[in-house]
Amino acid sequence: MMEKIESIKECGGNLNRYVHNSIFCKTKMTFSVYLPPKAQVEKVPALYWLSGLTCTDDNARIKAGAQRYASELGIALIFPDTSPRGDYVPDFKERYDLGQGAGFYVNATQSPWAENYQMYSYITEELPKLIEDNLPILINKKSISGHSMGGHGALICALKNPKMFASVSAFAPICNPTNSPWGKSCFKTYLGEDESKWLQYDATWLIKNGCKVHNILIDQGLSDEFYEKEQLLPENFREACHEKNQSLNLRFQEGYDHSYHFISSFIGEHLSYHAKYLKK
Amino acid sequence: MMEKIESIKECGGNLNRYVHNSIFCKTKMTFSVYLPPKAQVEKVPALYWLSGLTCTDDNARIKAGAQRYASELGIALIFPDTSPRGDYVPDFKERYDLGQGAGFYVNATQSPWAENYQMYSYITEELPKLIEDNLPILINKKSISGHSMGGHGALICALKNPKMFASVSAFAPICNPTNSPWGKSCFKTYLGEDESKWLQYDATWLIKNGCKVHNILIDQGLSDEFYEKEQLLPENFREACHEKNQSLNLRFQEGYDHSYHFISSFIGEHLSYHAKYLKK
Numbered sequence: 001m002m003e004k005i006e007s008i009k010e011c012g013g014n015l016n017r018y019v020h021n022s023i024f025c026k027t028k029m030t031f032s033v034y035l036p037p038k039a040q041v042e043k044v045p046a047l048y049w050l051s052g053l054t055c056t057d058d059n060a061r062i063k064a065g066a067q068r069y070a071s072e073l074g075i076a077l078i079f080p081d082t083s084p085r086g087d088y089v090p091d092f093k094e095r096y097d098l099g100q101g102a103g104f105y106v107n108a109t110q111s112p113w114a115e116n117y118q119m120y121s122y123i124t125e126e127l128p129k130l131i132e133d134n135l136p137i138l139i140n141k142k143s144i145s146g147h148s149m150g151g152h153g154a155l156i157c158a159l160k161n162p163k164m165f166a167s168v169s170a171f172a173p174i175c176n177p178t179n180s181p182w183g184k185s186c187f188k189t190y191l192g193e194d195e196s197k198w199l200q201y202d203a204t205w206l207i208k209n210g211c212k213v214h215n216i217l218i219d220q221g222l223s224d225e226f227y228e229k230e231q232l233l234p235e236n237f238r239e240a241c242h243e244k245n246q247s248l249n250l251r252f253q254e255g256y257d258h259s260y261h262f263i264s265s266f267i268g269e270h271l272s273y274h275a276k277y278l279k280k
Numbered sequence: 281m282m283e284k285i286e287s288i289k290e291c292g293g294n295l296n297r298y299v300h301n302s303i304f305c306k307t308k309m310t311f312s313v314y315l316p317p318k319a320q321v322e323k324v325p326a327l328y329w330l331s332g333l334t335c336t337d338d339n340a341r342i343k344a345g346a347q348r349y350a351s352e353l354g355i356a357l358i359f360p361d362t363s364p365r366g367d368y369v370p371d372f373k374e375r376y377d378l379g380q381g382a383g384f385y386v387n388a389t390q391s392p393w394a395e396n397y398q399m400y401s402y403i404t405e406e407l408p409k410l411i412e413d414n415l416p417i418l419i420n421k422k423s424i425s426g427h428s429m430g431g432h433g434a435l436i437c438a439l440k441n442p443k444m445f446a447s448v449s450a451f452a453p454i455c456n457p458t459n460s461p462w463g464k465s466c467f468k469t470y471l472g473e474d475e476s477k478w479l480q481y482d483a484t485w486l487i488k489n490g491c492k493v494h495n496i497l498i499d500q501g502l503s504d505e506f507y508e509k510e511q512l513l514p515e516n517f518r519e520a521c522h523e524k525n526q527s528l529n530l531r532f533q534e535g536y537d538h539s540y541h542f543i544s545s546f547i548g549e550h551l552s553y554h555a556k557y558l559k560k
Contacts, residue, residue, distance in 0.1 A: 009501075009503070009541070009545075062540065063342055067541075067544065068345065068545075068548070223289070255289040256289050257289065259288060260342065261288045261290040261295055261347075262289070262290070264291070264345065265289075265291045
């Protein structure tokens with residue numbers, strides 16, 4: 001069961017916000033959905049958007065500027081939260097890159113995180129079923145994209161479920177978290193000391209170990225401070241794709257940073273990319 | 281003198297933020313400018329965007345989605361702050377609709393506000409001169425728009441300076457502040473008890489008293505809570521325009537609220553409208 005708590009008209013469609021009690025995350029979860037005008041008369045395909053560190057469902061819907069393209073293309077946008085939340089959900093308030101707002105789209109195995117931090121199953125199982133059962137969204141017509149931690153999330157969700165998603169793209173994704181400071185710290189906390197357990201959530205490792213999708217689109221700004229700090233490591237991902245003949249369109253964008261201003265500059269191209277596959 | 285404190289690449293152009301010591305506001309003022317790609321090779325026209333209550337220069341540049349249109353059309357966007365700010369600038373912290381963030385684009389005459397709250401002169405004199413002296417912006421090629429309190433600001437600035445602005449538009453503007461709760465309260469505080477002194481900043485009164493521009497575009501959502509609370513009063517403005525043969529395209533938009541989701545739905549049409557006049 002999900003409850004609609006907000007509905008705002010935008011670009012002829014509706015930007016709705018819902019809450020529901022998550023079975024996997026064992027807490028109340030919030031998400032937003034943009035339904036394009038076409039959804040008033042028939043079921044439409046959906047693009048899942050996974051946001052980055054510190055974000056909720058709200059950031060991308062305000063800042064990315066995706067709704068106008070989704071409206072024109074007749075695609076729904078799904079904006080999940082980035083972690084379980086609530087007073088009884090474990091957190092690490094001193095750090096923005098761990099705990100609430102930083103679920104990293106993995107299923108945690110370590111105490112006390114494992115109880116609620118089951119974002120991988122939430123995104124790939126629970127949320128799509130909830131949405132397809134309750135909203136005018138086509139089953140088996142979904143794509144996935146995201147930014148930074150959410151770009152990592154989009155890549156691993158697609159690579160681990162190649163039949164579930166028609167297409168995948170990412171903005172400045174954490175491509176190789178088992179080699180990045182953010183990824184190492186979070187994976188150790190959520191998944192434990194045994195690094196072999198981390199690999200199933202590392203896009204570069206997944207490619208190296210045989211996961212494959214038909215194509216991947218990635219945009220990476222060259223003035224992105226986190227790229228410079230080697231948090232994102234797209235070259236490692238590119239190398240793995242090259243080794244394994246994985247089709248990849250990795251575009252380095254001169255002068256762009258890590259912000260939503262970068263995303264808004266290219267979101268239209270990403271929407272068009274996904275539309276091509278979603279409308280097949 | 282102005283100092284650039286930030287520059288973010290967006291849609292091929294640059295979103296810059298500046299600070300300067302304002303002569304009129306007697307404090308350090310912040311503003312943002314989006315320079316489209318075309319500004320790298322020649323001077324471009326500019327659209328001034330005046331934001332609403334509680335906003336800074338940041339809200340519209342993040343939420344309105346105007347940059348992609350400005351990039352295509354070769355128009356700069358100017359995002360001023362909505363009031364003077366600073367520890368020594370008078371404020372009314374208990375209220376969002378008075379003091380810092382709520383300058384109402386008037387020149388205050390009452391103590392202690394008069395010292396800093398000179399937003400009308402700041403917007404129509406100081407800021408354009410500063411910008412045209414320091415940036416690749418064409419002189420005498422500017423238009424103005426805004427939202428809510430900023431829509432009021434756009435209307436009065438254009439009506440009082442018909443030769444300065446090539447065109448004017450507004451989203452959900454406070455059209456008749458001397459008859460709205462927000463306007464009455466602020467005008468009394470900033471301009472004193474004598475209501476006759478308020479009229480020069482009331483768009484409806486300005487039209488009734490002979491101010492005229494070639495055309496005005498206004499969008500007003502019909503599910504806007506502040507429209508419902510009679511803060512905006514577009515009908516009064518329409519009636520004054522009708523009486524005085526002022527050309528007005530007032531569009532009531534079914535289902536839209538007062539938020540930036542409403543603005544983002546129609547900002548492209550407003551940019552196209554202004555481009556028509558700016559490129560003459």
